[in-house]
Amino acid sequence: MAGRTETWLVAAGLVLGGCGSEVAVEPEAVPLASQAQKEQAYDPGAGWNLVWQDDFGGTGLNAANWNVLTSNHDPVTNNCNFGTGELEFPRAQNVTVSGGKLILTAERTTDGPYDSRCAGYGPRSFYSGRIHTKGKVERRYGKLVASIKVPSGYGMWPAFWTLGANISNVGWPASGEIDILEWHSNEPSWMKVATHSSNGVQHWGSGANRGYSLADAFHIYEVEWAADRMVFKLDNQVRANADFFHNDPAFQQSHYILLNLALGGNWYNNTSPAAVDLPLGQRKTMEVEWVRWYQAGSSSGVSLANPGFEADMSGWSTWSPNGTEAADFSETYNGGHSGSYHLSHWTNATPFEVWTFQAVSGLASGNYKVRAWVRKGGSFELARIQAKTCGSCAPAFTELGTYGAWTLVESPAISVTGGYLELGFHTRATTGNGANFIHMDDVELVRL
Numbered sequence: 001m002a003g004r005t006e007t008w009l010v011a012a013g014l015v016l017g018g019c020g021s022e023v024a025v026e027p028e029a030v031p032l033a034s035q036a037q038k039e040q041a042y043d044p045g046a047g048w049n050l051v052w053q054d055d056f057g058g059t060g061l062n063a064a065n066w067n068v069l070t071s072n073h074d075p076v077t078n079n080c081n082f083g084t085g086e087l088e089f090p091r092a093q094n095v096t097v098s099g100g101k102l103i104l105t106a107e108r109t110t111d112g113p114y115d116s117r118c119a120g121y122g123p124r125s126f127y128s129g130r131i132h133t134k135g136k137v138e139r140r141y142g143k144l145v146a147s148i149k150v151p152s153g154y155g156m157w158p159a160f161w162t163l164g165a166n167i168s169n170v171g172w173p174a175s176g177e178i179d180i181l182e183w184h185s186n187e188p189s190w191m192k193v194a195t196h197s198s199n200g201v202q203h204w205g206s207g208a209n210r211g212y213s214l215a216d217a218f219h220i221y222e223v224e225w226a227a228d229r230m231v232f233k234l235d236n237q238v239r240a241n242a243d244f245f246h247n248d249p250a251f252q253q254s255h256y257i258l259l260n261l262a263l264g265g266n267w268y269n270n271t272s273p274a275a276v277d278l279p280l281g282q283r284k285t286m287e288v289e290w291v292r293w294y295q296a297g298s299s300s301g302v303s304l305a306n307p308g309f310e311a312d313m314s315g316w317s318t319w320s321p322n323g324t325e326a327a328d329f330s331e332t333y334n335g336g337h338s339g340s341y342h343l344s345h346w347t348n349a350t351p352f353e354v355w356t357f358q359a360v361s362g363l364a365s366g367n368y369k370v371r372a373w374v375r376k377g378g379s380f381e382l383a384r385i386q387a388k389t390c391g392s393c394a395p396a397f398t399e400l401g402t403y404g405a406w407t408l409v410e411s412p413a414i415s416v417t418g419g420y421l422e423l424g425f426h427t428r429a430t431t432g433n434g435a436n437f438i439h440m441d442d443v444e445l446v447r448l
Helices: 116-121
Strands: 009-011 014-016 048-054 088-090 095-098 101-108 126-128 130-132 142-149 156-164 177-182 190-196 203-209 218-225 229-234 255-263 283-296 317-319 328-331 342-345 352-360 366-377 382-388 396-399 403-410 414-416 421-429 437-447
Touching: 048 142, 088 255, 101 130, 101 255, 126 255, 142 156, 142 177, 156 283, 177 218, 190 218, 190 229, 203 229, 255 283, 342 352, 342 421, 352 437, 366 382, 366 421, 421 437
Parallel strands: 088 126
Antiparallel strands: 009 014, 048 283, 095 101, 101 126, 101 283, 130 255, 142 218, 142 283, 156 177, 156 255, 177 190, 190 203, 218 229, 317 352, 328 342, 342 437, 352 421, 366 403, 366 414, 366 437, 382 396, 382 421
């Protein structure tokens, strides 16, 4: 969905379009009566745990999860019209929550809104809604799924997708992008999917055909994302024509979620605003019933001691090479993810290094991960959730990012053959800064 020109994948005798290019296939007439006009339940299958969700309850968007764009300039990617020449101007008024659904509303306007940073592109012709989870919900791998109803009509470009969390530093496409749903009016029965990166196969596209128009009814859109492959599905039944196999670093890091209702742009050959099927005074909506992120694995059957740090530091040990063990402690400051307490790694502007860990023995042989909820601000030379099979063994670790809200993170898989595992958090700050902190809570050991 970010700025690019899509390539094409030819599969099963069909030309499949992705984002950023006009689709050359003539649409077939699709009877609307054949559609299932109701929301759908979803079963992820055995071995999947729900680790994050937003069911859009209440009367407003959950600010702990989502950021709302209010301009056609994106401050995260630092581009105008989202790199694809889109015709909409996002604003908060067009993002609402009602009846247990997120509603992104598009409408034509004669106001001519534009951002001064994008003055050279001229005013926009439509208002619409665009939200993302950057800095709030950023995860790697798993099954990312949403129940979405897209609007029909020429020029509609609804999308459910992700970008790599490092995009502000490395730019697009080096950050990586996963397009789980893009819909084009010329092929209304297709869920278009794509990936983008700057390594190996740079631009890949496929899709899943439902056999009737996806518009104006709820459908389930998902990607199952692993370290070497992505599998895209529609309604948990129709698999995309091809799976995506990769070893790209862009897809070995955390991504954030985007939901938006775009209009026009380069996927519609930069059509004129007048050609878009949205008359003045009418509205079209993209509705989202829920978004869920699942992770593979199940409880290891091992109960960790004091996983929420409610009993001070009981059950946990601390190692430090320089006498700074006191930099890790249990506290109530700023609240826990659950309960009152959480673990903190922090000092008042002095350098430190600590490894807070719990030793577990008697484990059955197999592959395991460590999961925990984390908040983090500032920068550190080293900040990890990790696991290792002996005190001197090399750890399997994930570097912790910056998380303004509680975020579920996990270590990579580690093979346990001797029944023993040390798991926890390792932090090092060689320059003291009292504004730098890490909070950790609700630690879990899972077996894959």
